[in-house]
Amino acid sequence: MGFDDVTGARAVRAVESPLESARFGRTVERLTVPADSGASFSEVREAILDSAADVVVLRYPAEHVGWFARLTCLGRTAVFADSLVYWRLHAGKGHAPEPSADLRVTGLAAPTTVRKLVSSVFGAYGNHYLANPLLDPDAALAGYREWALRSAAEDGCLALECRGVAGEEPQMAGLATLEEGTRTEILLAGVISELQGRGLYAHLLKAVEDRTLARGAAEVVISTQGHNTRVQRAWARYGFEPVLTLLTVHLVRSPLPRERDPSPPARER
Known part of the structure; x- marks a missing residue:
């Protein structure tokens, strides 16, 4: 994702990512909130709800610290995927x-x-x-x-x-x-x-x-x-x-696979 994509004022919308979709075998869309867009969470929420992609890769300015908790309530699994830090x-x-x-x-x-x-x-x-x-x-x-x-x-x-x-x-x-x-x-x-x-x-x-x-x-x-x-x-x-720092969240439609617990079950007494 280029620096021009994360600065300036652009409309907040999910964009298809054909290369990633083909690579991972799941439909992937990108949703980037530019640092100077002044976008509200409601705009982000509507863009996510309108998406039918298996995975939405969302990036937004790190100062919106309260957004992640709200992302967990949109009917998708929210996976925190670190941050992206830009230097100049x-x-x-x-x-x-x-x-x-x-x-x-x-x-x-x-x-x-x-x-x-x-x-x-x-x-x-x-x-x-x-x-x-x-x-x-x-x-x-x-x-x-x-x-x-x-x-x-x-x-x-x-x-x-x-x-x-x-x-x-x-x-x-x-x-x-x-x-x-x-x-x-x-x-x-x-x-x-x-x-x-x-x-x-x-x-x-x-x-x-x-x-x-x-x-x-x-x-x-x-x-x-x-x-x-x-x-x-x-x-x-x-x-x-x-x-500039952006947070990255993957919003996944399907449930994530569960890892098998390697520990043996506790014995009943």
Whole structure:
């Protein structure tokens, strides 16, 4: 979900999500309440009641702390699915790392490499789909791969290449996929699991900032799940600032499956 979708003043309505519906085998609609829309809960309520989708993925500004309790009374199962936190950088103000002769940023289009990088970077990422037992986690990861492949096909993907030891091929260390308009929005970004914690992520952010400045844009935005504090610390070190938090709720028509209690029944006395 792009930054433009969560800001401004737009009508509150549920929108079909064909890709998610096909991916999960259930009809999915998205309902986003933009931060500046001034929408009331009654508008959200009517949009939900009008929906026939199996799952409505609702996102709304976190300051509406009382809405979740009211969502539980609309005839659907309300599944709290974490929060989405947006951060912003004024391009040219980032705390860029020192250049490294062992690192190089390239454009990336090879589908096999994109899939491999996304699987490594996001294989353990706690995205909002994992809150909903009706949605297959493997299908969610496949969705991230498809998302990255679309960006790569549109020249919106950067790869971080790490030089190996002499005689060995360079290693692809991470990637960033972008949506570029009046600002640059980083859709997906990360370093592969075995190279995390080595300061490489900042070099990826610098490449995005440099590309943003080169095309005359002035802002970079990025988002993640609220629980992902590790990457938010990296953004803060680089110079990003938090600007917006949305809560995510899945509203499900059918009852959720019950987990079997593994403990044996208590003996009668």
